Amino acid sequence: MNVTLDADAPTERHETAFACLRAGIEAAHPERVLESTVRVDDGRLHVADAAYDLARFDRVVVGGGGKAAAGVAAALERVLGDRIDAGAVVTYDPGDGERIDHLPGDHPVPSERGVESTRRVVSLLREATDRTLVLAVVTGGASALLPAPADGVSLVDLQRTTEGLLDSGAEIAEINAVRKHLSTLKGGGLARAAAPATVVSLVFSDVVGNDLGVVASGPTVPDETTYADALAVVDRYGLSVPGSVRERLERGSAGDLAETPKPGDPVFDRVDTHVLADGFTALDAARAEADAHGYDPCVLSSRVRGEAREAAKSHVAVGEEVLATGNPVEPPAVVLSGGETTVTVRGDGVGGPNLEYALSAAVELAGETRAVLASVDTDGKDGGTDVAGAVVDGTTLEERESRAAAREALARNDALPLLDECDCVIRTGPTGTNVNDLRVLVIDRT
Incomplete structure (x- = not known):
């Protein structure tokens, strides 16, 4: 697959940044990933380093969801063909499947x-028997795309709670601790629904450190969080949640409700999990692309987190060090990072973590003619916007008034309009994958 970036590239630095972004996103696409990690050979399904004898199963079923689910489903159909008996995946950009x-x-x-x-x-999973092989598609975004509200919690209540969590600045592990205790499918619920089948979980991780209990809210793995943990998150961020949500979390904390399945639960006895792609998949490809363009690449980290606008300052500071002292690499260089930053919403503007990252970087880069920074979400949608992110350089906010306007926009969480006005926005459309954020800082000597 080929990723098209709808953005101007006025300099070689911009072209290099975009080439790195394209390479990273394309490397994490399910079509590319499954080509090298999943195959059928002599009646055995090979997934990464594991093999499954298809003769042991009466049925092969595919189920799951997430932003990359359509691509995974299409790739599985190419690999397995009519060996797939049934399947269903939920995604925000569905395609057309023949068997799934x-x-x-x-x-x-x-x-x-x-x-x-x-x-x-x-419903499809609950038909599984001990002679069923379930290929569970678990990709980033499934926490929202695969909602199964628990008893007593309405969809409206789940929506209000989700919105509050997303606006709070809470980290994804905290957000998902709450969501797992308001759902029947998260926190090991999918594995429980499919038992006693053999479940092979195919994971595209969008979570820092690949915590499988956090990716898509951990539908096929044991849940190590509790109702008490979830209630603590609600209280820590002062969230005003619907009465049904607080009542459920309080009842669960008091031991009146059954917990999510924990480590050692027999529902996981026949579950295998394989992380097929993650943020470093994209970073590694971007690093190779930078090298091919004649730049010395440096991966700063695949685990950057925290407030987006503050993390951007650190990234720019590394670039300044490169120019000043040649550390940690000599220019011309490309400094890469990935991970998942957050935004604490205090205003009513339009933006997302990568847009705030880019706008904050533009303030720091003002007047610097030797650097370009691009920041995108690999799924093509930054936060709740329809753009992937933005690219900025030292000319984006040259005027003092522009820098003041940028700071005001950040205070309102309104990065998108200003970046769009500056022709800095990057649009890709849905990319078919999701391995979190990818950021590229290109630095030249002159």
Whole structure:
């Protein structure tokens, strides 16, 4: 697959930044990933370093969801063909499958159509027996795309809670601790629904450190969080949640409700999990592309997190060090990072973590003629916007008034309009993958 970036590239630095972004996103696309990690050979399904004898199973079923789910489903159909007996995945950009149904859902806030699509996935999984092989598609975004509200929690209540969590600045592990205790499918729920089948979980991770309990809210792995943990998150961020949500979390904390399945639960006895792609998949490809363009690449980290606008300052500071002292690499250089930054929403503007990252970087880079920074979400949608991110340089905010306007926009969480006005926005459309953020800082000597 080829990624098209709708943005201007006025200099070689811009062209290099875009080439790195394209290489990273394309390397993490399911078509590319499954080509090298999943195959059928002599009646055995090979997934990474594991093999499964297809003769042991009466049925092969595919189920799951997330932003990369359509691509994974299409790639599985090419590998397995008519060996797949049935399947259904939920995604926000569904395609057309021959043996696997592509069902619609919404992100980042769950929707009614997502609930209905999830019911169809669950119904398919519950038909599984001990002679069924379930290929569970688990990709970033499934926390919202695969909603299955728990008893007593309405979709509206789940939506209000999700919106509050997303605006709070909470880290994804904290957000998902709450969501796992308001759902029947998260926190090991998918594995429980599919038991006693053999479940092979195919994971595209969008979580720093690949914490499998956090990716897509951990539908096929043990949940190490508790109702008490979830309630603590709500209280820590002072969230005003619906009464049904607080009541459920308080009852669970008091031991009146059954917990999510924990380590050692027999529902996981026949579950294998394989992380097929993650943020470093994209970073590694971007690093190789930078080298091919004649730049010395340096991966700063694949695990950058925290407030987006503050993390951007650190990235720019590394670039300044490169120019001043030649550390940690000599220019011309490309300094790369990945991970997942957050935004604490205090205003009512339009933006996302990568847009705030880029706008904050533009303030720091003002007047610097030797550097370009691009920051995108690899799924093509930054936060709740329809853009992937932005590219900035020392000319983006040359005037003092422009820098003041940028700071005001950041205070309102309104990065998109200003970056769009400066012709800095990067649009890719849905990319078919999701391995979190990718950031590229290109630095020349002159």
